[in-house]
Amino acid sequence: MSAEPGPWEGVQHDPAIRVEQRDSAVVLHPAHPVGTQRGLVFCPGAKVEPEACAARLSGLVAEEGMTVVIPDPWLHLALFDRRDVTAFTAEAPQVNDWFVGGHSMGGVRACRLAPESEGLLLGSYCATDLSGTALSVLSIGCGQDGLSTPKKIAAARDMLPADAAMEEIPEASRASFGDHGPQTARCSA
Template identity: 30%
Template sequence: MRYVNSKKKLILVAILALIFIVAAAFTYYVSDYYHADNRALAALKSTDTYIVSDTADFITFTPTTNKSTTGIIIYPGAKVQAEAYSVLASKLAQNGYTTIIVKMPFNLAFFGTDKADEVIAQHTEINKWVIGGHSLGGVFASEYALKNQDKISGVIYLAAYPSTNASNATFKALSIRGSLDGLTTVEDISKNLDKFPANTTFITLHGGNHYNFGDYGVQAGDNNSTITREKQQNLTVDYIVRFVKGI
């Protein structure tokens, strides 16, 4: 009997130790993330052309003039602080589009795929929605759109591709990637080409890379770009605006 009890205690100790190790590893993993840089933080200030609302869950850029009834939702890339996409969002707001960056739990869209529901519910003044995401954020933006095709009119894949087949989706899509992207490669796009919505426009930014879509420094594993971050983002905004206008 003592042997059985001792064995049970050893098993319990082993399980508790394993739980502790997994919890510690997860905590370490999520605490190491890319922070928004000063350029991004500067864009969080309201201007004459847009008003910024920064809450625990969302960063909202609301145009002050020429406000469209189409809104844009942005899902950040994995382990990237939401604020890192404020320059991109501010430029979209300057073009008249209410743009909301979603703050993800642990900076991972995996844990907040359906947070767009809250955005849509809070903005009844918007009657048409486009959702987009960078890298892994684009994967889960696509997942949300597939489950909510009655709510979403378009999806923007920034250095991203669908993990679930979206070829029969009713929404239009825009795919933008940099030619020098070392993380979402041309091979990745090609292998998943049949998963994109049938009505997808594909854009390659020559000289662009992966991390230039946001403002969070240099990302491990990526290539250096031969165009500036500002140019890559300006081109991206131009293509997004054209796409949204065509929906």
């Protein structure tokens, strides 16, 4: 899904953020990095352009000083992307600690990348068994998501470490994860 122009333009013109658009990803760098560098590789949901996720993640860059890499997978389908996490972390070699995250199909993809990172942020459910890892996990579900439903997230809970933090935003829908307009296919708004 195409990115809405307003939020994306806001990121591009934010003086606290340096934007790089590459063939493989959109990279958001803090304009004035300080201290230990941390980064997030965030995999978008199915058919979602990386630019559509940028504004929702821009606070991590502008306020927290993190570098954010948003991959642009083949056909905008994260599950078809066979690159490992180092293909994305190479976009910012100055970063010391990497986290991965994703929404919907991108969240399922992020679970595959998670063992090579410091932590996982999910807007989805995991199809990879991470229960035996020491990975830090935050799972954020949307109460109005018609695809990554709270029921599906709960059913896959045993795939995550026992101490994973599970949160649900009751009024949020899957469109809450990006600036691409409403998603209508099999979704509640």
